[in-house]
Amino acid sequence: MAAKQNSGNNKLAMTILKGRTFIVLIILLIFFSITADNFMSAGALLTVAKHVALYGILAIGMTYVIITGGIDLSVGSVAGLAGMIAGGLIQEGMTLKMFGVTLYFSVPMIVLITVLLGALMGMINGIVITKFNVAPFIATLGTMYIWRGFANIRSNGATFSELAGSEGLGNTGFEVFGRNLAGTAIPCGVLILAIIAVVAGLVLKKTPFGWHVLSIGGNEKASKLSGIKVDKVKIWVYAFSGFCSAVVGIIATSQLVSATPKTGESWEMNAIAASVLGGTSMAGGVGTIGGTIVGAFVIGVINDGMTMCGVTEFWQKIIRGLVIIIAVIIDQVQRNLQAKMALQARNENK
C-alpha cells in the first residue's frame, strides 16, 4: 500500500516535471502581466511571438541536430550570410562578368535561391562531420567563422539598405516577410514558424526519417547495425538546420528592410537554450519540437517582458542564464526519477 502511494506521488511529480517548461512559461506570463502594464494584450503577445519566431525557427533545426547527438554553432552565421545573399541579390542583382549583364530575380526566386544555399551550407557541415569524422562542435565552430567572414566579404562590411526593390526590375515585395500578414495582425514570421514547427514535429514523430533521427541519437552504433544510413540522415539533418537558418536570415533582414553582415551574431546560443529548455537532451536521442517551441517562448517572454518592465540588459542576461541552468538541473532530476520509477515498476511486476 505504501509503495503504491509512493508511486502515485512519483507519477504526479513526473507530470509536473514533464510539463515544467510549460509551467515556467505560464508563471512568467502571470508574473509579467502583473509587473508590466500592457503585457497581457494581443499586441504585446504578438510582438513576443514575432521575436520568438526568429530563434524559434533556428531552434527547430537545432533540435534535430541535438537529437542526433550533434550541435550546430553555425546557425547564426548562416542566417547572417543568407540575409546578405538575399539583400545583395535585390540591391545589386547577380552580375555575370563573362556576359557583361546583371540579372535581377523576382523575390520568390531570391527566397528559393537563399534557402537552397542555406541548406547547402548546412549540408557542408554534415559532410565535414560524417565523411571526415570531425566532431560537430569543432566543424560547426569552423563554419561559424567561415560563413560570418563571407557575409562580411559579400558587401565589404557594409549594409545593403535598399531592399524595397524597384518595379522596373520586378523585385519588389521583400519586406512582406517582416511585416504582418495582409489584413491581419499576425506577423508573417509567426506563420512561418508555425508551418515549420508543425511539419518538423510530424516528420520527427510519424515518419521513418524522424525515427531514424531519434534512434541515431539514442545509440548510433546500434542504428548503423540495424541498417540505418547514419551518415545520410545526419547530412540531411544539418541541411535542414541550414535551411531553417536561411529562413531566419530572410525574415530578419526583411524586418529591418536592410541586410547587415552582423545579423544573427550569437543567435546560436538562444537556439541551443530554447532546445535545452524544451527538454532536448544534449546527449542526444531525446527531444520534441513542441518542447522546443515552448522553450523558445520562455526565452522570448523573458526578453520582452523584462524590457517592458524596464529591467536593464545586464540583469536580463543573468536571469536568462539562471533559467537555463535551472532547467537543465530539473532535466537531470526528471531522468533520475524516471530511472527510479522504471526500476520500481520492474520490482512490482516481479
Place this chain on the structure above:
Amino acid sequence: MKGFKKVLAMLLAVAMVAAMAMGCSSGSGDAEEEKTEENTEAPAGDDAEAPTEDEGSDEVLKGGGSNIIYVITPSVSNPAFKAEADTATAKAEELGYEVKAASHDDDPTKQTELFDSAIADKAAAIICDNAGADATVEAVKKARDAGIPTFLIDREINAEGVAISQIVANNYQGAKAIAEKFVEAMGEKGKYVELLGKESDTNAGVRSSAFHEVVDQYPDMEMVAQQTANWEKTEAYDKMEAMLQANPDIEGVMCGNDTMLEGVCAALQAAGKKLPVIGVDGSDEAAALIKSGDATGTALQQFAVIAETAVVQADKYLKEGSTGADEKQLIDCIAITSENVDKLAGFVYTE
C-alpha cells in the same frame, strides 16, 4: 560510448554557461570602469602613475622602423568605422605609407593581439579607434615601449601621456545640439524613450548625459523607458517594439547612435507610426531617413575629418618629432536635420 556522450554533453553545457557568464562579467565589469568617467572633461588619470607618464611623453618615438601604419578600428560593418578606416587608409597611402587595416570587433583581447602584431611588424605608427577606455591603456603603453606612437581617434582612453594624440568628436556638444532639435520637434512636451549604446563605451554615457542635460530642462518632457540596445539595429528593433507595447503613447525616441535609430525607424514603420527620432553619428542611412521624414535628425561626427587629422599628425610627428597640437583634441559635431541633410554624404559635410 554513452558515458562519453554524457561527458561531452556536460562539457557543452559548461561551455555555454561559461560563455554566458563571460558575457555578463565583462559587461558589468566595463560598466563599473565607465562610472569613473562620465563627461568629456579630461579624465582624472591615476595620480601615482602620472610622473612616469610625463617622463615618457618627453622622448620622441621614432616608430618601429618600417614604413607601415596600422589602422585598428571596431568592426567595419558599422559604416561610421568603415568611413574612418577607409579615410585613414587613403590618406596614409597618399602620404606614402604602407597601410594595414584591421578590426578588433570591440574585443580588448583581440585589440591587444593586433597591437602585438603591429609591434612585431615594426609599424611606424598606429591609428586606433579603441575597444575600451581602460582596457586599451596597456596596449598603447606596450607600443610606446617599442617606440611606436599611437594616435587615438573617435574614443578616448583613461590615461594621458601614453598616446601621442587623442582626437575625438565632441560627442557632448553634438548630442546637446541634436537634443535641442529633438525638444523642438516634440513641442517641448510629451513622453519619450531612450535607447542607450553599449555601456562599456564611454560615448554611450557621454551622449546620454548630454541628451538629458538639455531635455531635463523641460518639465513636460517625460522619459517612460530607457534600454540598452548595444549600438545594434536588430536589438533596437526588438526593444523598440517591446517598449511601444508597454507604452503605446510614446511621442519621441532618442538613440545613442544611428544604427539604433535605423532599427527604431523600422519598428515605427512596422507599427505605422512617425515620431521624432534622433541619433548620433551622421550615417548615410540616417540621412536617408531624415530625408524621408522618418527621423528628425542626427549629430554628424566628422569621422572622416578625425581620421584624416590623425594620419596627418602621425606623419608630422614621425617627420618633425611633434604634432604641434595638444594630446586631446575635440572636433565639433554638426547637427543634421531636414534643413541641411543634403550637404551630408559618406560622413563628409560640405558647405
